[in-house]
Amino acid sequence: MSIESIQNQFSESATAQRAALDVLAHGICAAVDTLFTALVNSHKVLVCGDGGSAALADHFARQLVDRYERERPGLAALSLSTSASLLQTVGGLSDIDQLFAKQVQALGQPGDVLLAISADGNADSVMASVVAAHERGMLVVALTGCDGGAMLDLLSDTDIHLSVSTQRLARVHEIHLLTIHCLCDGIDEMLLGEA
Numbered sequence: 683m684s685i686e687s688i689q690n691q692f693s694e695s696a697t698a699q700r701a702a703l704d705v706l707a708h709g710i711c712a713a714v715d716t717l718f719t720a721l722v723n724s725h726k727v728l729v730c731g732d733g734g735s736a737a738l739a740d741h742f743a744r745q746l747v748d749r750y751e752r753e754r755p756g757l758a759a760l761s762l763s764t765s766a767s768l769l770q771t772v773g774g775l776s777d778i779d780q781l782f783a784k785q786v787q788a789l790g791q792p793g794d795v796l797l798a799i800s801a802d803g804n805a806d807s808v809m810a811s812v813v814a815a816h817e818r819g820m821l822v823v824a825l826t827g828c829d830g831g832a833m834l835d836l837l838s839d840t841d842i843h844l845s846v847s848t849q850r851l852a853r854v855h856e857i858h859l860l861t862i863h864c865l866c867d868g869i870d871e872m873l874l875g876e877a
Contacts, residue, residue: 698853699860702846709844710861713823714868716842720795720821721746721869726758728790728820730782730811731799734855735825736763738799742862750866754873760789762811782811792819800824801854803831803845812836825861827854 731739739761746759762785796815800808803826815822822841824833830845837843846857
């Protein structure tokens with residue numbers, strides 16, 4: 683790989699992030715309010731994502747349960763992507779696309795929030811979790827890329843859709859990580875005040 687290729691990667695990422703700022707800022711604020719309201723009212727956040735988005739789901743849940751940048755009490759969050767024994771058990775299902783939906787049906791309650799992450803908005807397992815969340819009376823914050831994919835059609839008027847408009851999945855994942863950090867920072871700011 684050449685220095686020029688590396689510089690192009692950094693430049694593309696910075697350009698995509700600048701473009702996403704104007705599109706996502708208001709939605710991120712709304713998502714912070716939704717997540718904060720649920721958490722301070724003794725509800726929980728369930729998080730799911732497939733592929734690379736599963737790592738982001740784990741990262742977000744860990745930062746809520748432990749801490750982001752400042753010490754605070756743990757917040758009720760659970761990544762649906764992390765339980766190896768559950769994944770093996772549910773993996774025996776004839777329809778693996780129900781992996782997250784089954785967990786949402788078992789754990790989700792009205793007032794809880796589902797953060798559903800799909801880089802292209804077309805992950806069947808994540809879309810099934812959105813349907814299950816609605817059946818359980820949960821709000822959904824959807825973090826997608828590209829054009830929002832098929833998940834866009836599943837969202838209700840009360841859900842929050844944060845969609846990164848770039849078609850490059852690497853850029854989508856980078857902006858999703860930044861968005862997750864903004865969500866964590868916003869929740870901490872509402873709990874603890876500005877740093």
